[in-house]
Amino acid sequence: MIRMRESSLYQKIFDLFDGDYHIFLEYRVQDCSRREIDVLCVQKQKDNPEILAIEAKISNWKIGFRQAFSRLFYVDRSYIAICREYAKKVDCEILQKHGIGLISVDGSAKVIVNAERSDRTIEWRKEMLLNDIMNRLE
Amino acid sequence: MNPKIYYRVLQTDGEVFKKLRNYYDGFVIEASILEQYTKFTFSLLSTVEKPFFIDPTHKLVLLTLNEKEWAIKVAEAFKISECIEEGEIIIDKLKENLDAFVKAAIEYQKNKIKMSSSGLELFGISGYGMEPEILVAPYLLIDGMHSESFELNLEMLRKSIALKGDGKLYAVIALEEYLLSEADDVISEFEIEGVDGFCVWVSDFREAEEDVKMLEKYVEFFKKLSKLRKPIINLYGGAFSVLLGKLGLIDCVVQGIAYGEHRNPYISATGGYQKRYYIPKIHKIVPLYRAQELIDTVPELECGCEFCVEADIIMTPEREIRTDLLKKHYVLSRWKEKQKDFKELYANLKSTIQLLDDVFEGFWDQVRHLKSWEEVLDKIVEDKES
Numbered sequence: 001m002i003r004m005r006e007s008s009l010y011q012k013i014f015d016l017f018d019g020d021y022h023i024f025l026e027y028r029v030q031d032c033s034r035r036e037i038d039v040l041c042v043q044k045q046k047d048n049p050e051i052l053a054i055e056a057k058i059s060n061w062k063i064g065f066r067q068a069f070s071r072l073f074y075v076d077r078s079y080i081a082i083c084r085e086y087a088k089k090v091d092c093e094i095l096q097k098h099g100i101g102l103i104s105v106d107g108s109a110k111v112i113v114n115a116e117r118s119d120r121t122i123e124w125r126k127e128m129l130l131n132d133i134m135n136r137l138e
Numbered sequence: 139m140n141p142k143i144y145y146r147v148l149q150t151d152g153e154v155f156k157k158l159r160n161y162y163d164g165f166v167i168e169a170s171i172l173e174q175y176t177k178f179t180f181s182l183l184s185t186v187e188k189p190f191f192i193d194p195t196h197k198l199v200l201l202t203l204n205e206k207e208w209a210i211k212v213a214e215a216f217k218i219s220e221c222i223e224e225g226e227i228i229i230d231k232l233k234e235n236l237d238a239f240v241k242a243a244i245e246y247q248k249n250k251i252k253m254s255s256s257g258l259e260l261f262g263i264s265g266y267g268m269e270p271e272i273l274v275a276p277y278l279l280i281d282g283m284h285s286e287s288f289e290l291n292l293e294m295l296r297k298s299i300a301l302k303g304d305g306k307l308y309a310v311i312a313l314e315e316y317l318l319s320e321a322d323d324v325i326s327e328f329e330i331e332g333v334d335g336f337c338v339w340v341s342d343f344r345e346a347e348e349d350v351k352m353l354e355k356y357v358e359f360f361k362k363l364s365k366l367r368k369p370i371i372n373l374y375g376g377a378f379s380v381l382l383g384k385l386g387l388i389d390c391v392v393q394g395i396a397y398g399e400h401r402n403p404y405i406s407a408t409g410g411y412q413k414r415y416y417i418p419k420i421h422k423i424v425p426l427y428r429a430q431e432l433i434d435t436v437p438e439l440e441c442g443c444e445f446c447v448e449a450d451i452i453m454t455p456e457r458e459i460r461t462d463l464l465k466k467h468y469v470l471s472r473w474k475e476k477q478k479d480f481k482e483l484y485a486n487l488k489s490t491i492q493l494l495d496d497v498f499e500g501f502w503d504q505v506r507h508l509k510s511w512e513e514v515l516d517k518i519v520e521d522k523e524s
Contacts, residue, residue, distance in 0.1 A: 032412055032456055033427045066502075073431050120434055124455045 006056040012109040017041045051075040059086040068100045074125045077115035141383025142390040149175040154465045161473040164189035166392050170197045173211040180254040189271040192247045199279040199403050201227040217242040240297040243276040277310035299332035306334040318355040321362045335369035342402035345378035346422045346507040353514045360387040374401045377421035384480035396468040418471040419490045
């Protein structure tokens with residue numbers, strides 16, 4: 001049996017946000033955490049662009065939740081993306097309690113639960129991401 | 139009962155030790171550090187005037203020595219240069235040379251600091267009176283009940299007792315974690331006349347990561363050892379050891395500043411310092427970025443000490459936070475833990491668990507140890523009350 005990889009979900013997530021956002025796959029955060037955000041989306045508008053983080057998981061939403069939670073400190077909105085067949089198992093109440101969104105991926109990616117604007121964002125961390133991204137885009 | 143708090147000396151921590159001299163009880167100096175930074179160590183001890191003792195063989199416990207400068211110096215000081223081949227101490231040669239090795243290791247502890255003052259008398263600095271509080275028998279890591287290292291430890295201990303003179307001689311029980319299950323047998327072997335106290339090192343025992351069963355074995359080990367009614371020093375311990383100290387099981391807890399609450403002898407420390415922060419309410423050192431997230435999520439975890447206020451932990455990018463402030467905060471936090479009585483710490487632990495449960499619902503790994511500690515401490519408290 002061929003095991004599906006998380007990265008197989010990226011293209012569909014990319015398609016979902018393409019257009020309004022600059023999209024970075026497997027974005028390495030430039031701090032000591034060595035974290036890697038599966039899909040990072042940065043709004044194309046110039047003033048205070050919104051940043052989204054999406055953690056892709058085939059089935060294990062709990063690991064995805066922990067990762068998505070830690071992304072709340074860097075970005076404006078944080079999502080878990082998971083294969084549609086496993087999306088039903090996700091405890092949406094916990095996600096909603098922490099403002100984390102859910103994306104179901106099958107033939108295409110679809111937002112099931114909207115992510116709330118994070119009230120945990122540490123401003124200097126967001127700035128660090130934005131500065132790095134702007135440098136890459138130049 | 140409040141356990142004493144001793145720190146391992148690192149050459150990078152001198153200023154913190156000097157500035158916070160009222161917030162710890164003493165030092166442990168590793169022979170490898172003493173050989174590399176003799177003047178620094180002497181200067182620190184003469185300035186701070188705290189009790190100290192020397193850990194002679196913590197770098198030799200696996201009978202290996204690398205080619206570093208300190209290793210060559212230590213080997214010479216302990217008269218084992220001839221026993222080393224390709225970075226390994228040949229056990230048969232060590233056995234042949236055991237008298238000389240033990241004698242050198244004991245004499246080294248008695249005299250090294252005193253001798254370090256030579257030449258400084260002109261400046262009114264003398265090593266007179268700067269003697270270690272205790273002598274420590276040279277030791278190896280015990281890797282089995284009937285192992286050669288165990289036999290050798292006992293032999294070195296007996297030889298050390300004969301050499302202790304007026305000093306107090308402590309045995310070191312350095313053992314693999316699985317041997318905690320053999321506590322009775324291990325301890326009975328160390329019940330030797332002339333031993334004045336014990337130093338314990340459970341290899342790679344991480345108080346904040348072990349499960350309840352292992353923590354219980356750990357506690358049981360100290361309980362059994364304390365029945366010998368001799369002082370007990372935990373060579374690598376953290377807040378859990380401080381709690382056990384308050385219950386009368388440990389007399390002194392040794393750590394480094396924000397490191398060294400556990401030690402795995404099979405792993406050498408490498409370069410690359412990651413900033414870490416001690417969160418007093420969860421009694422754990424975590425990477426600074428993680429601490430920022432925890433405190434941001436649960437503001438009740440914020441520490442209001444002068445060093446944290448100056449560092450402005452949440453609002454300041456990790457790279458800009460001064461390391462010395464993080465270290466000072468650690469020393470102060472550990473001291474505050476020592477000052478509180480058991481009941482207060484125990485009650486705080488329970489309220490922190492409640493607080494974090496409400497927020498994280500078991501999703502955050504960094505705080506799971508609190509529940510394990512609570513479970514183990516609950517049983518001890520119940521036993522004490524019944």
